[in-house]
Amino acid sequence: MFAAATVALLITVSLTLARAVLGPSVFDRLLATNTIGTCTVLLLAVIGFLTGRPEFLDLALVYGLLNLVGTVAVLKFFHDRKPIERPPENEAAR
DSSP states (O other): OHHHHHHHHHHHHHHHHHHHHHOSSHHHHHHHHHHHHHHHHHHHHHHHHHHTOTHHHHHHHHHHHHHHHHHHHHHHHHHHOOOOOOOOOOGGGO
16 A cells, blocks of 8 residues: 555656646746655655654655745745846937
8 A cells, every 4th residue: 555655656756747847937846846845755754664764754854844945945036036127228329
């Protein structure tokens, strides 16, 4: 059963990776990378359970926190970014 969950998570990551590459906007790509990070956390937890190594759960928690901080940082960057405004073209200056 856990092997099936692992396969399902790997399929989800591959489909989300395609969405990250083909995404039309930055926010679609950011959502896809955040989903990949979440699936990676779940994959680490499942692999840790299957192998009987509880330290994988610690790694999954740290990776989840890094995923959250990275997502908030990128969103803050794109929220505060101002669009580049072109100076008005003056026909008399030509």
